[in-house]
Amino acid sequence: MVGQQQAPSPAVEEIGAQPTRWTRRHVLDIDDFSVEEIELVMSQADAMSEVLSRDVPRVPALRGVTVVNLFYENSTRTRTSFELAAKALGADVVNIADSASSVTKGESLVDTVRTVQALGADIVVMRHAQSGAPYLAMRHSEVSFLNAGDGWHAHPSQALLDLYTLRQRIGSVRGRKVVICGDVAHSRVARSNIWGLATMGAQVVLSGPPTLIPREFSGPQEGLLPPVRVDHDFNSAIEGADVVMMLRLQAERQQSGLLPSLREYALLYQLDEERLARAASGAVVMHPGPMNEGVEISPAVAHGARSLVESQVTNGVAVRMALLYLVGNRRREARS
Numbered sequence: 001m002v003g004q005q006q007a008p009s010p011a012v013e014e015i016g017a018q019p020t021r022w023t024r025r026h027v028l029d030i031d032d033f034s035v036e037e038i039e040l041v042m043s044q045a046d047a048m049s050e051v052l053s054r055d056v057p058r059v060p061a062l063r064g065v066t067v068v069n070l071f072y073e074n075s076t077r078t079r080t081s082f083e084l085a086a087k088a089l090g091a092d093v094v095n096i097a098d099s100a101s102s103v104t105k106g107e108s109l110v111d112t113v114r115t116v117q118a119l120g121a122d123i124v125v126m127r128h129a130q131s132g133a134p135y136l137a138m139r140h141s142e143v144s145f146l147n148a149g150d151g152w153h154a155h156p157s158q159a160l161l162d163l164y165t166l167r168q169r170i171g172s173v174r175g176r177k178v179v180i181c182g183d184v185a186h187s188r189v190a191r192s193n194i195w196g197l198a199t200m201g202a203q204v205v206l207s208g209p210p211t212l213i214p215r216e217f218s219g220p221q222e223g224l225l226p227p228v229r230v231d232h233d234f235n236s237a238i239e240g241a242d243v244v245m246m247l248r249l250q251a252e253r254q255q256s257g258l259l260p261s262l263r264e265y266a267l268l269y270q271l272d273e274e275r276l277a278r279a280a281s282g283a284v285v286m287h288p289g290p291m292n293e294g295v296e297i298s299p300a301v302a303h304g305a306r307s308l309v310e311s312q313v314t315n316g317v318a319v320r321m322a323l324l325y326l327v328g329n330r331r332r333e334a335r336s
C-alpha cells in the first residue's frame with residue numbers, strides 16, 4: 001500500500017528519502033501504476049538526484065545485491081544508466097549481452113534466467129525483442145525483473161524518466177497538452193508514456209500517418225485504453241501543445257510499405273522550428289533517442305533551447321536508481 005509509513009531502514013536514512021511502502025516485486029509495465037506510486041518514484045528519484053550531486057555520488061543502499069543487465073537487444077541509454085544506477089547504490093553489476101552468452105548456442109530465455117538466478121542474481125534488468133518476454137521469465141524464477149523494453153509493448157523506466165524530466169521542467173502535467181508524434185504503432189516508449197501521462201492527468205494527442213497510429217486509439221476507448229485524441233495532421237495537432245514528444249522513425253517502415261517515402265514523412269511530420277512555433281510559448285521538446293536527425297526532428301530543434309533530450313538521458317540514472325532501490329529494498333523487507 002503506497003503512502004503507508006514504516007520505520008526507516010538505515011539505507012533510507014542515508015539516502016534521505018521518505019520511507020514509504022512499495023509493494024511491487026517487479027516493474028514490468030506502467031499501465032497499472034497509481035498516481036501515488038508514480039509520485040513515490042518521483043520523490044525517490046529526487047533523493048537519488050541529491051546523491052548524484054554529491055562529491056562521491058554513491059550510497060551503499062544495495063550493498064550485497066546482485067543486478068544482472070540481460071540485454072537481448074542493443075541499447076546505449078537504458079543499459080548504461082541501469083549499470084551506473086546499480087553501481088551508485090553499491091550493488092554488484094553483471095552485464096550480459098545475448099551475442100556474448102550461451103543464447104548463441106541455443107539456450108532458451110527461461111534457462112538463461114534460471115542460470116543467472118543460480119549464480120546469485122537478485123534483480124534482472126531485461127530488454128528483449130519479444131513483447132511479454134519478462135512476463136515469461138518472471139514465471140520461472142524468484143528474482144525481481146525490471147523491464148528495460150520488450151518488443152512493442154512497454155518501456156516503463158523510460159516513461160517514468162520522461163515524467164520526472166517534465167516535472168522538473170514544467171511542474172505538474174495535469175491538464176497540459178502533450179503531443180506524441182511518429183511511429184506510435186511500433187513504439188513501446190509511446191505505449192508506456194501514454195499510460196503514464198494519462199494517469200497523471202495530461203491531455204495526450206497522438207499524431208502521425210494513419211498506418212503508424214493503432215486504430216484502437218481512434219475508436220471508443222471504453223476504459224480499456226487511456227483517453228487520448230488522434231490528429232493525423234501534425235500542424236493542427238501541435239497547436240498550443242505544452243510538450244512535443246517525437247518518436248524515432250525506423251527506416252524499415254518504408255520498406256514494409258507503411259510509408260510512401262522518408263522525404264514525404266519528413267515533410268509532413270518532422271518537428272522543425274517553423275512547426276514548433278505553433279506550439280505554446282515555452283513548449284518543450286522530448287525524444288527518447290536514438291534520434292534520426294533530419295527525419296522526425298531537425299538538428300536545430302533536437303539541440304535547441306527547448307530540447308529536453310539531454311536532461312532525459314541524465315535523469316535516467318536517478319530514476320533507475322529509484323526503481324532499483326524500491327525493488328531491492330522490498331526484497332530485503334520480504335526476507336526479514
Ligand code: CP
Pocket residue numbers: 074075076077078079149155158288289290
Ligand atoms: N530510449 C532508449 O531506450 O534508448 P536505448 O535503446 O539507447 O536504451
